[in-house]
Amino acid sequence: MTASSYIAGLRAKIGIDLLLLPCVAALIHDRQTRLLLQRKSGPESWSLPAGGIELGETPHQALHREVFEETGLTTLKAELAAVLGGEGFRYRYPNGHLVEYTVIVFRCTLAAGNLAPTDPETQELRYFAKAEMPVLALPYPKALLF
Numbered sequence: 101m102t103a104s105s106y107i108a109g110l111r112a113k114i115g116i117d118l119l120l121l122p123c124v125a126a127l128i129h130d131r132q133t134r135l136l137l138q139r140k141s142g143p144e145s146w147s148l149p150a151g152g153i154e155l156g157e158t159p160h161q162a163l164h165r166e167v168f169e170e171t172g173l174t175t176l177k178a179e180l181a182a183v184l185g186g187e188g189f190r191y192r193y194p195n196g197h198l199v200e201y202t203v204i205v206f207r208c209t210l211a212a213g214n215l216a217p218t219d220p221e222t223q224e225l226r227y228f229a230k231a232e233m234p235v236l237a238l239p240y241p242k243a244l245l246f
């Protein structure tokens with residue numbers, strides 16, 4: 101059973117009601133200390149490369165998978181930076197589904213490579229300096245990001 105089929109099964113039982121979801125997010129900086137952000141298709145704004153932890157997967161495994169899917173880059177090292185959640189991390193999708201994320205954030209060191217997402221939802225990947233930061237879909241503390 102994949103995470104998406106698991107969540108679909110839960111949604112069949114609870115409808116659009118609030119669902120608590122564990123996920124991971126990656127802090128990836130370039131040599132100029134700019135932060136890599138992702139813009140997905142749909143109404144969501146910019147976000148860290150991130151995604152849900154699948155059934156049977158450790159947070160580190162989920163991080164390595166999500167970073168590769170969303171950026172095309174390979175994670176060499178990942179250190180725990182923060183665990184975030186609560187009402188500020190609630191999000192309502194356009195279909196009405198309400199979620200509250202518990203986000204395990206990792207500071208990542210990457211292998212050399214080119215940005216080339218394999219996730220069809222990724223519309224754009226871009227590095228941002230602290231002064232250029234767009235509004236993010238979730239309220240990550242700026243002090244954590246930089």
